[in-house]
Amino acid sequence: MGTAVRPDLHDPASLAALGHVEIVARWIVDGFLAGLHRSPRKGFSVEFADYRAYQAGDDLRFVDWKIAARSDRWVVRQYEEETNLRATIVLDVSRSMAWSGAQLRALGGLTPPTRLTKLQYAEILTASLSLLLLRQRDAVGLVRFDERVRSAVPARARTGHWRRLLAALEEPGAGLATSAPEALTQAARLINRRGMIVLVSDLLMDVPEVEHAMRGLRAQGHDITVLHIMDPAERSLTGAGEALFADPESGMQVPASVTDVRAAYNATVTEVIEEWRTMFASFGVSYEVIDTDRPFGVPLRRAFAARQRLP
Amino acid sequence: MGFLAPWYLLVAGAALVPLLIHLLRRRIGLQVEFPAARYLARAEREHSRTLRLRNLLLMLLRVLAVVLLALAAARPTTRSAGAGHAPTALAIVLDNSMSTGVVENGTPLLEQLKTVARGAVAQASTEDRAWLVTADGAVRGGSPAAVRDEIDRVKALGGAGRLTDALARAIGVVEASGMDARQVAVLTDGQRTSWTRAVDVRGDAHVLVWAPSRAAPANRALALVEARPVRWTPRGAVAVRTMSADSTSFRIALGARTLARGTAAAGEEAMIHAAPAERGWMAGSVEIEPDELTADNTRHFALWIGAAPSVRVAPSAGEFARNAVDVLRSSQRVVEGSGIVVAAADEAGTIPALLMAPADPVRIGAANRALERLGIPWRFGTARRENGVVRGTGDQMRGVSVALRYDLVARGAASAETLAVVGRDPWIVSGPRYVLVGSPLTADASTLPVSASFLPWLGDVLSSRLHGEPGVVRVATPLQTVARPPGVDALESTQGARTPVSGNAFEAPGVPGTYFLIEGSRRAGALVVNSEVAESQLERWPAAELGRRVSSPAARVAKTTDDWRRLAFSGASRRSLAVPLLVAALLVIAAELVVSTGGARGIGTSASGPLQTSS
Numbered sequence: 001m002g003t004a005v006r007p008d009l010h011d012p013a014s015l016a017a018l019g020h021v022e023i024v025a026r027w028i029v030d031g032f033l034a035g036l037h038r039s040p041r042k043g044f045s046v047e048f049a050d051y052r053a054y055q056a057g058d059d060l061r062f063v064d065w066k067i068a069a070r071s072d073r074w075v076v077r078q079y080e081e082e083t084n085l086r087a088t089i090v091l092d093v094s095r096s097m098a099w100s101g102a103q104l105r106a107l108g109g110l111t112p113p114t115r116l117t118k119l120q121y122a123e124i125l126t127a128s129l130s131l132l133l134l135r136q137r138d139a140v141g142l143v144r145f146d147e148r149v150r151s152a153v154p155a156r157a158r159t160g161h162w163r164r165l166l167a168a169l170e171e172p173g174a175g176l177a178t179s180a181p182e183a184l185t186q187a188a189r190l191i192n193r194r195g196m197i198v199l200v201s202d203l204l205m206d207v208p209e210v211e212h213a214m215r216g217l218r219a220q221g222h223d224i225t226v227l228h229i230m231d232p233a234e235r236s237l238t239g240a241g242e243a244l245f246a247d248p249e250s251g252m253q254v255p256a257s258v259t260d261v262r263a264a265y266n267a268t269v270t271e272v273i274e275e276w277r278t279m280f281a282s283f284g285v286s287y288e289v290i291d292t293d294r295p296f297g298v299p300l301r302r303a304f305a306a307r308q309r310l311p
Numbered sequence: 312m313g314f315l316a317p318w319y320l321l322v323a324g325a326a327l328v329p330l331l332i333h334l335l336r337r338r339i340g341l342q343v344e345f346p347a348a349r350y351l352a353r354a355e356r357e358h359s360r361t362l363r364l365r366n367l368l369l370m371l372l373r374v375l376a377v378v379l380l381a382l383a384a385a386r387p388t389t390r391s392a393g394a395g396h397a398p399t400a401l402a403i404v405l406d407n408s409m410s411t412g413v414v415e416n417g418t419p420l421l422e423q424l425k426t427v428a429r430g431a432v433a434q435a436s437t438e439d440r441a442w443l444v445t446a447d448g449a450v451r452g453g454s455p456a457a458v459r460d461e462i463d464r465v466k467a468l469g470g471a472g473r474l475t476d477a478l479a480r481a482i483g484v485v486e487a488s489g490m491d492a493r494q495v496a497v498l499t500d501g502q503r504t505s506w507t508r509a510v511d512v513r514g515d516a517h518v519l520v521w522a523p524s525r526a527a528p529a530n531r532a533l534a535l536v537e538a539r540p541v542r543w544t545p546r547g548a549v550a551v552r553t554m555s556a557d558s559t560s561f562r563i564a565l566g567a568r569t570l571a572r573g574t575a576a577a578g579e580e581a582m583i584h585a586a587p588a589e590r591g592w593m594a595g596s597v598e599i600e601p602d603e604l605t606a607d608n609t610r611h612f613a614l615w616i617g618a619a620p621s622v623r624v625a626p627s628a629g630e631f632a633r634n635a636v637d638v639l640r641s642s643q644r645v646v647e648g649s650g651i652v653v654a655a656a657d658e659a660g661t662i663p664a665l666l667m668a669p670a671d672p673v674r675i676g677a678a679n680r681a682l683e684r685l686g687i688p689w690r691f692g693t694a695r696r697e698n699g700v701v702r703g704t705g706d707q708m709r710g711v712s713v714a715l716r717y718d719l720v721a722r723g724a725a726s727a728e729t730l731a732v733v734g735r736d737p738w739i740v741s742g743p744r745y746v747l748v749g750s751p752l753t754a755d756a757s758t759l760p761v762s763a764s765f766l767p768w769l770g771d772v773l774s775s776r777l778h779g780e781p782g783v784v785r786v787a788t789p790l791q792t793v794a795r796p797p798g799v800d801a802l803e804s805t806q807g808a809r810t811p812v813s814g815n816a817f818e819a820p821g822v823p824g825t826y827f828l829i830e831g832s833r834r835a836g837a838l839v840v841n842s843e844v845a846e847s848q849l850e851r852w853p854a855a856e857l858g859r860r861v862s863s864p865a866a867r868v869a870k871t872t873d874d875w876r877r878l879a880f881s882g883a884s885r886r887s888l889a890v891p892l893l894v895a896a897l898l899v900i901a902a903e904l905v906v907s908t909g910g911a912r913g914i915g916t917s918a919s920g921p922l923q924t925s926s
Contacts (some may be wrong), residue, residue: 096346103344204346234347243341247348254351259907261354264362268354269347 012116012124012296025127028296029135051075085138085196086155089126090183091169092201092229093119094146095248100292101233107258108239118229121292122200123169125227125299129198130165132300139195142168145183152186155195181213194221202229203276204249211279218283225286227299228276232291235269237262316386323381329373365906372903379896387888396880398438400488402481403428403458403879405465406474406499408446409846412467413500413528413604420523421467424498427521427872431496431879432459439880440488444481446472446505447790447821452484467606469823470789471846474505478518478861485516493517496879497861500527501852504845506860518866521875522857531555532607532847535580536597538614541784542775545616546586546643551575551597554847565595589616592782592834594805594825606823607847613784613825613837620778621648627655627669629752631760635769644770651777655751656681656691663744663777665769668717670751675717687745689727692718699733701757707764707771713738715756716749746772782828782836787819788843801829802838 054063054074062076097119116124130140134157141155142165151168184199197217203210203226217224242257256265273289280287290299345351355362405428411421428443435441435455442452443461447468451461478497485493493516499505501522535552553559553575563570565587575581587593596611622645624633632653639645652664656678659666662685669678672694679690694717701711708731719737721727730746731739738749750756759765787793794816802810802817804826819840820826828836852860858868869875 099344099346107341107343202346204349234350241341243343245345245348245351246342247346248344249346250349252348252352253342254345254348254355256351256355260362260366261351261358264354264358265351268350268357272350272353 012121012292012294024124025131028124028128028300029131050078052078085133085136086141087133087138087196087198088141088143088155089130090143090145090197090199090201091122091126092146092183092199093144093150094202094204096204097122097202097229099231099248101231101238104233104239107241107243115231116292118202118231118292121290122227122229125229125290125296126200127162127166127169128296128300131162134162140165143183143186144168144171145186149183149186181209184210184213184217194223196223196225199224199226200229201226202234207275207279214280214285215283218285223286224280224284225302226276226280226288227302228273228287228289230289230291232293235266235291237265316384319384319386320381322384323378325381326374326377329370329377332370368906369903372899372906376896376899376903379892379899383889383892383896387892396434396436396439397492398436398440398490399492399494399880400440400442400485400490401431401435401494401496401879402442402444402450402485403431403462404444404446404474404478404481404495404497404499405462406446406472406497406505407465407467408472408474408500408502408505409468409470409606409842410502410505410527410604410849411500412606413530413849415523415525415528415603419467420500421465423523423872424500425462425465427875428462428498429459430872430876432462434876434880440490442481442484444477444484446474446477448473448477448480450480450484468789469606469821469840470842471505472790474499475508475510478510482516482518492880494519494880496875497521498875499857500849501854501857502527502846502848503850503852504843504848506852506857509860518861519869519875519878520857520861520866521869521872522851522854524854524870527849527851528603529556530604530607530847530849531559531599531602532604532844533561533597533599533610534844534847536610536612536841538595538612539582540771540774541613542615542617542771542779543585543587544619544644544774544778545588545590546584546619547614547616548582548584549595549597549612550580550582552580553577553599554844555599559599561597561599563595563597565589565593570595587616590618591616592827592837594827594837596825604847604849607842609823610841611823611825611839613827613839615779615782617779619643619646620773621646621650622773623647623649623652625652625654625658627658628653628665628667629655629670629760631754631765632665632667632752632769635760635766636773638766639770639773645773651773653773656747659685661685662687665746665748665772665777667748667752668750668756670753670756682747685745687742687747688722688724689740689742689747690720690722691749692720695736701731701733701738701759703731703739707768708759709764711757711759711762711764713750713757715751719747719749741772741776744777746776782834784836785828785838787838787840789819789821789823789840791819791840792816793819793838796828796836798830799828799835800831802826803829803834 051064051067052075054076058076064075064077068074098117100115100117102115126142130142133140137157139155139157140161142151142153144150144152151171153165153168184197214224237258240259242255245254245256246252277287286302288299288302290302405424407421411419411424413420415423432441432455437454439455440452441455441458442450443458443465444450445465451458453461478495481495485495495516495518497518497520499520499522532554533551534554535550537550539548539550549563549571551561551563551573553561555577558574558576560572560574562572563583566589570585570587571583573581573583592613592615594611594613596609598609601608622636622640624636636645636653640647650663652659652661654664654666655669655674656666657669657674659681664685666682666687668691669675675691675694682690694715696715699713699716701708701713703709703711713733716733716738719740727740727742729737729740731737740747752760754761759768783796785793785796795812795814800811800813802812802820805824809829810820819838823840823842826838826840827834828838854868854870858866867878869878
């Protein structure tokens, strides 16, 4: 598959419209892996598992030249990798995540109506990331939370576990509050030894609570990656006019003129991001801001890079 | 400060709109879901001071913009500041008299004046009204573009024009415009002979004058060109006098050919005698070498040329008349014959005739009967033996007195011309083919026969009054009003173009030259149009003196053409503030845009730097 049509680099909204989360996630992961070129799995302890047809982008080192010489078919050798990582994805499913900038079109913004909500984006990202990890024989677990933990799937690496994760993603959520500390604690309980925790959230929560929970997890030796999901309309106010801006979770209402407060708001968002970044960096947590209009390949690469840094 | 459209000040009330918006808390109808409302609240909390100041500044800028626009729409004017000018009635008096045709620095002065005039018109706006008034008194008005075209078409006149009348007319035009700002801007060569008297400026129109400060170039001109006599039989002379510092060569042309060449000493009259072969009414001219002002290097004259009249002098005419005719005959002015009779009236048998009262009072009755027989509508009346001074139409009767005369009594509707009077009584009258004198031509009756002017007078009477085609020569300056000679119905140029004339008087052509007077189908004389001699005197008034020539406290003399252009609308008592206010309003609107967009962006960047992504 060529770079131009690789699903991991495709527009998220257009890609999501093509099928179910399961299908879309497979496309993304396949495209992502095809784009790695030089083996990302170099250095792993591997043993031969199967053959498959050669695809453009596959490393020529794994082509079975004997078969190619005998049957004029190009096949590559596939290896089973040993699992040495347990990862838990902690997904925020609160009501604030079920929002996209398309709801601000009344103010004249340019957000397309098909933009994914933060939750839709996060679920596809979660499915893709878990599939990617499972294909590496890592054990993957899932914790979904809003004001409380909605569902928790222990980390497993066996075949069929991914479908269980997908089933969990389809369970209801969208509570009126966000309580990340409890979810993070739950995630820590699901990982009985040092592992990797990926928090996928819009981080519309109080910093000290999150910081406290994070510090605890870090003290237990977990490696934490935070994917801060933001809609571009949250990053930068667009449009014009006056409106009553209402927080769906807290019910807080802020009257404002977009034109008047745009610059101050944008500055505040930048400050908030910097605060998160500084706070997470202070105790070794990877932090990435992900806009929901970015292709899935981008956050996937961030999370995968974090995985690669682990032993 | 005043306003040309004060009702637009009501628009300033719209300034209350941004003020009320700022002061009143409005109900916001639109509610949108926005999970990041906490960031919005924090932004308003942390930047509240800046936002309040910014909103206050925006409100003030918007109020100011509305007020400035309303003020500009009301078209304010002021005496002290501002750009452009208030709507002005501007009359440009462009001196295009003949003297402005002088070439200075390689360019005719008139072209320089036109360039300056165009510069002033270029400053006119669509709200101004402009007129161009030339030295001939012609007024042309219209849009600035139309006036500019009129300026392009202006040419130098053939004479002095009526510059002071033109100025008075320009003042009248702007005064009648009804506009507040009235300006008359004069461009002239400042010629002393054009500004001979002070012009009284009525009303409060401002008058701006510019004239070149440099000295006028030396000029050579023809001061006098005259055919003497007007009727050549066929001998005659052309008198030429030049206006020059030294002697000047000249050429006399008769019709299309050169009649003679000569040189005239400075200020002295030269007489060139000739006996041309042409016959009838002719046009002639005298030319000198061209100089900086070429328009006065040619001067025109007219004459009638015919054969010498034949004259018979009866004994009753007296010894003086006979001797005088003998002298004329010897100089070939007349010849022996019976064409014209010179006799006492009682012995007259035919006309044309020069008749005088008989020396014997007893013969008065016979004289009256002879006059009746000849159809002459005059009779001798009571004898007057008293001294009287004669006044004639020319200089020839100067010093002549009368001791004996008879009243000349007209019979019926006598169509005659009185050539000389004593007191109020006619003494010499002239009609078709006769001249009648009220005294005998004797030394005891009058001093005419013994005066020096008797011989020229007699020659003129014989050749002009009683011989050849009748007709007159009139002399005029360009555009001068001329009394129409009886019977004349058209003017004919030397190129054959005819211009009908009617009424008691008509305006002489503006172009110098000889124009034949046409009566029916025949030539009945000529109108000679030459520029005023004074127009060739190019000396100029100093600026201060020129200013005094315009009797108005609102008169100014510009030192340079740039000053003149700059001050052309300064007569506008007020200057328009509309443009500065519009500029200020645009600046305020631009500032409002900067504050509402760029300035607000500055709040963000100063607080925490530009928004960054983590990718």
